[in-house]
Amino acid sequence: MSLVIEQIAKRFDRFPALKGVSMEAPEGCFLALLGPSGSGKTTLLRILGGLEFADVGHIQFAGLDWLSLPARERRAGFVFQQYALFRHMTVAKNIAFGLSIRPRKTRPTRAEIARRVEELLALVQLDGLGKRYPSQLSGGQRQRVALARALAIEPRMLLLDEPFGALDAKVRKDLRHWLRSLHERLGLTTVFVTHDQDEALELADMVAVMNQGRIEQIAAPSELRANPASDFVAEFLGQNAAPGVVPLRTAATRQKSPTDSRGYATY
């Protein structure tokens, strides 16, 4: 049931985004893909989610030839950087979406779906907000709705694209701890993309440091700190390893401006 990635390569036009990436992660692992922008980490995540297609390579997960499944059959819960909530639906409808579009035979009853939605709202600590629209929520609340929506389909794995990218520092810290404890409760194999080494080292069981379409090193955080495999890893981890320092440089290059976020104001 572990996640095995073999020689995944992908190019966009002439730009090689991934140049043969291989790694293995045990089931239930909390894996961080860490790297600067353009390192290919988001492309790899989107390939895992079925939103992008690899040119070559294999991925095995849960005993399945993962890449042969279309996105909608993978049951990979995907949380987008800008959340991509359905803006015309209430929070409850957003969360229920994955269940309510199932074919009649496998679709839970209305009451069952409503019960699941309540459960998930409680899980992400948004009880009572089911009737709101996404535009009426704060960034941190939207992010948790997106997570609840992804969890509603009982995903085989959870994929998070810069889960804290669009949040301010305070909310970011709070959510980080909350996400870690949620992961421990659910035990889902989780892959998340980040450019923030503090975030990766603090949250993840394993960190894959990526650079220019390759994996520089994949190891547990302590091992990574103790024995960086290359100058790049040492430099990337070192540049703001001081506790409590928000990595302004990488944050500025990566984070999208509020105006190009899709339909969601970032206050």
Add this chain to the structure above:
Amino acid sequence: MTTTTAPKMKRVAMKTIPILRPRAPTDDHPLVKIALSAIAVVFIGLFLFMPLLTVFSEALAQGWRMAWDALSEPDAIEAIKLTLLVAAIAVPLNMVFGLAASWCIAKFDFRGKNLLITLIDIPFSVSPVVSGLVFVLIFGLQGWLGQWLRDNDMKIIFALPGIVLATVFVTFPFVARELIPLMIDQGKDEEEAAATLGAGGWSTFFRVTLPNIKWALLYGVLLCNARAMGEFGAVSVVSGHIRGLTNTMPLHVEVLYNDYQYVGAFAVASVLALLALVTLLVKSVLEWQFADEISATHRH
């Protein structure tokens, strides 16, 4: 003396401070505001409201009875029927074409995308008369397909199919133009999210894409409908002006007007104007009714 007047002057100066406070950068001088509003009101009154009023007042110049008689004349009834029929065919077709075009332009990347966007605008930039002539050249008796059509006993020019074709062509951009910018702006994140949640193509379209664009779509369809019913130039070329058969309402208005039947011409014209007003009214009512939902689906 000096000691008593100095504080007084100071007080006066302090009182004037609020008046001297600069205006907010986006705030204009009151006179500018009044002048701009006046220009807008006068312009709208002269160029939009007056003509509309004239149409109705001319129609009723000789009383309701005359206007009604002009409308219930068989040729007028046929013209109204034909116009509604043409709109009923052309508008749904353009809704589907417009949706398909904007869907593929907004959600996919492919070569020649900009060319396609330019092509969509052609009906706006080409004179309607020219587009009508193009159809005559293709489908007319002396046209490219003329011989073949005659052999197979099909009539397109000077018949309903030709009028529908010309109308579809002229009104094509309305829906697409309305949808493309909105759909590009909304991106494909929500569709991708739907796919990861297990939705297939159809349920993604009907439950995610369509609800997000339905107001723009409605607006485009209403504009398209208004133009479809009012189109004159292209239809005039392909219709052949056969009274009671291929005359649409705008063509019938012209025929009556040229016959000096002013009451009849304006009566038919006011029905056209009424149809347009009703479409706008429907749109406003819907917008008012669903204000919450509209504000939720738009960016802010």
